[in-house]
Amino acid sequence: MRMHRGAVIPHVDERYLDNMYKVRGALKVMLVREVATRATPLQCEELQRLREAHEEAVAANDVLGCVKANRALHHAIDSLADNPPAIEVLAARSCLVDARRSALGYGPGRLDTVIAQHRRLVRAIAQGDADKAALVTFEHTESSRLDLLAAINRRGMQATRHGRPDCRKAVAAGRWRFRSCA
Numbered sequence: 001m002r003m004h005r006g007a008v009i010p011h012v013d014e015r016y017l018d019n020m021y022k023v024r025g026a027l028k029v030m031l032v033r034e035v036a037t038r039a040t041p042l043q044c045e046e047l048q049r050l051r052e053a054h055e056e057a058v059a060a061n062d063v064l065g066c067v068k069a070n071r072a073l074h075h076a077i078d079s080l081a082d083n084p085p086a087i088e089v090l091a092a093r094s095c096l097v098d099a100r101r102s103a104l105g106y107g108p109g110r111l112d113t114v115i116a117q118h119r120r121l122v123r124a125i126a127q128g129d130a131d132k133a134a135l136v137t138f139e140h141t142e143s144s145r146l147d148l149l150a151a152i153n154r155r156g157m158q159a160t161r162h163g164r165p166d167c168r169k170a171v172a173a174g175r176w177r178f179r180s181c182a
Contacts, residue, residue: 012096014149017097017148017149018145020093020096020097021097021141021142021145021148022145023089024090024094024097024141025142027086027089027090028074028090029134029137030081030086031077031078031081031083031086032077032078032081032121032130032133033131034080034130035077035078035081035125035133036124036125036127036128036132036134037128037130038080038082039080039125039128043080044122044125044126046076047073047076047077047126048126050072050073050076051073053069053073054066054069054070054072054073054115055118057069058111058114058115063102063105066106066111067101071094071098073118075087077121078090097148100148104151104152106147107147107150107154110143110147113143114140114144117136117139117140117143120132121136121140
């Protein structure tokens with residue numbers, strides 16, 4: 001919402017997603033440092049359960065399930081920092097990123113990388129290692145950003161000279177469609 005303009009729907013193109021991931025990365029590093037210093041053993045067990053749920057979705061080759069399980073794990077991690085304003089910023093645009101990820105899927109080997117990163121991240125949090133958790137989080141968000149941008153380019157949805165994605169051909173070819181964020 002913008003003052004005197006009401007709801008404004010952003011133009012989601014390659015540049016927008018690139019910038020969103022950079023903002024997300026910075027916020028997530030800040031949050032995970034806090035989480036690593038305060039997570040209880042019970043909370044770490046819950047993170048482990050959510051990590052395993054993501055791995056089950058990967059094993060089932062369920063892209064939408066992977067996106068949802070990934071979001072659940074990261075939301076749980078972020079929420080443990082007890083920083084509502086940061087969570088609101090992350091949540092405000094996560095739906096757009098998740099919709100694009102659901103439509104495009106993952107690049108070759110990406111899900112194996114995600115599993116390894118999630119394991120390292122949950123382990124660092126359980127060990128109370130804020131520096132390691134921050135490093136893994138940065139690597140995770142950066143590699144996710146690069147994978148999504150590569151997927152956009154593979155699918156032929158890179159920005160045109162006018163800064164708008166040329167989705168008409170991709171939609172006509174059945175390679176891309178809008179999905180609900182619910």
